[in-house]
Amino acid sequence: MKLKDFAIERYFAKYEFSAKYMMSSSDCDGFGMDEVLSLASTSEKADWLGLKLGYTETRGSIPLRKAIQKHYQNIGLDEIIVTSPGEANFILMNVLLSKGDEVVCMAPMYQSLYQIAKDLGCRLSLWEPIEDEGAWHYEVDSLNHLISEKTKLLIVNFPxxxxxxxxxKEEQLEIIKICRKNDVYIFSDEMYRFLDHTQRARLPSMCDVYEKSISLWGTSKTFGLAGVRIGWITSKDRDLLQKIENFKDYLSICSSAPSEILATIALNNLDYFLQRNLEKIRHNIELFKTFQKKHKALFDFQAPPASSTAFVRFHIESSTAEFAEKLVKETGIMLLPSEAFEYGSEHARIGFGRKNFEEVLSVLDTYLSGSEKP
Ligand SMILES: Cc1ncc(COP(=O)(O)O)c(C=O)c1O
Structure with a gap:
């Protein structure tokens, strides 16, 4: 299979380690090793110091799977496979899909979530959002028109x-109802799980509420530990999990042993990471609200209910790709334009997970005050 280039990742590759300011990152600042290790229990500390750098279990070490299991309602240790998030997605698409299969997926979306299906020769139907002055909504009812008995898979990413x-929760149940009626698998990317900003009850993981689903979560976003490179798939479909394990033999075989311990410590201290990341994201959202009031004519924004990002519509004459290119050259601020999401040329992603967000806004404010209308 030939894969089309991954536009978001190519854009980040160009600027992530050269631009002075990152305004569009979806991950939170990475925590330090010292801080993570300071949270380790006595046995985790002993595991870390006594670690032998051999292979680990293909499905993930037992302490790690036990730590993962705690965050689901009803998932057994043999219903979990640890892999990096990208590998999990790649394997799943390969074991589940064949040329000609019908797949429904959200748009815009992180490219690998639909590109692999597309390049395998599947037919994609897009579940597109309604945009209302900066607020975004996916109408569940429209899935009734997109999903039929011919559909093999629905791909969603919440948050x-x-x-x-x-x-x-009610909308989640409605989505499940439509899929159950049509015997459709759901692949639920939950990389931003628990990054909720409203008082609404937390959404259960799809794998806990739908028997024909596969959920994906990892340490990159919720925890601020992207460098750990650990993710995991959870599902009630044990046959499918066996196929995923068999496929993994051809790729990484198993995860990095030190990373498994760091991920175990993180999962056993979820609230520690979550509280710090949510505080920062919410603070930055408030700063951005104020910034938007000052620059209303430039872009729309309403605080998102969850996640570490927002997608804002710019009211400018140039495309957002051109604006972003000019911005990074003249200020060092990297902004991810919607062209990287193959979603027109009027939006850009804002990332709220970085502690220098206020400084970035101040640089942008000075630039906008001084520059001609973009
Ligand atoms: C929705 C979604 N899924 C998966 C991933 C991949 O996660 P990672 O970068 O940890 O491989 C990302 C990364 O941005 C993402 O946004």
């Missing part, structure tokens, strides 16, 4: 990158 949309 959603880039819009920050997340359905209510």
């Amino acid at each position: 959603h990158n880039p819009t920050g949309y997340s359905p209510t």
Whole structure:
């Protein structure tokens, strides 16, 4: 299979380590090793110091799977496979889909979530959002028109990158109802799980509420530990999990042993990471609200209900790709344009997970005050 280039990742590759300011990152600042290790229990500390750098279990070490299991209602240790998030997605698409299969997926979306299906020769139907002055909503009812008995898979990502949309529990149940009626699998990317900003009840993981689903979560976004490179798939479909394990033998075989311990410590201290990341994201959202009031004519924004990102519409004459290119050259601020999401040329993603966000806004404010109308 030949894969089309991954536009978001190519854009980040160009600027992530050269631009002075990152305004569109979806992850939060990475925590330090010292801080993570300071949270370790006595046995985790002993595991870390006594670690032998051999292979680990293909499905993930037992302490790690036990730590993962705690965050689901009803998932067994043999219903979990640890892989990096991208690998999990790649394997799943390969074991589940064949040329000609019909797939429904959200748009815009993190490219690998639909590109692999597309390049395998599947037919994609897009579940597109309604945009209302900066607020985004996916109408569940429209899935009734997109999904039929011919559909093999629905791919969703809640909380959603880039819009920050997340359905209510009732909407989640409605999605399941439509899929169950048509015997459709759901692949639920939950990389931004628990990054909720409203008082609404937390959404259960799809794998806990739908028997024909596969959920994906990892340490990159919720925890601020992207460098750990650990993710995991959870599902009630044990045959499918076996196929995923068999496929993994051809790729990484197993995860990095030190990373498994760091991920175990993180999962056993979820609230520590979550509280710090949510505080920062919410603070930055408030700063951005104020910034938007000052620059209303330039872009629309409404605080998203969840996630670490927002997708804002710019009211400018140039495309957002041109604006972003000019911005990074003249200020060092990297902004991810919607062209990287193959979603027109009028939006850009904003990332709220970085502590220098206020400084970035101040640089942008000075630039906008001084520059001609973009
Ligand atoms: C929705 C979604 N899924 C998966 C991933 C991949 O996660 P990672 O970068 O940790 O491989 C990302 C990363 O941005 C993402 O936004």
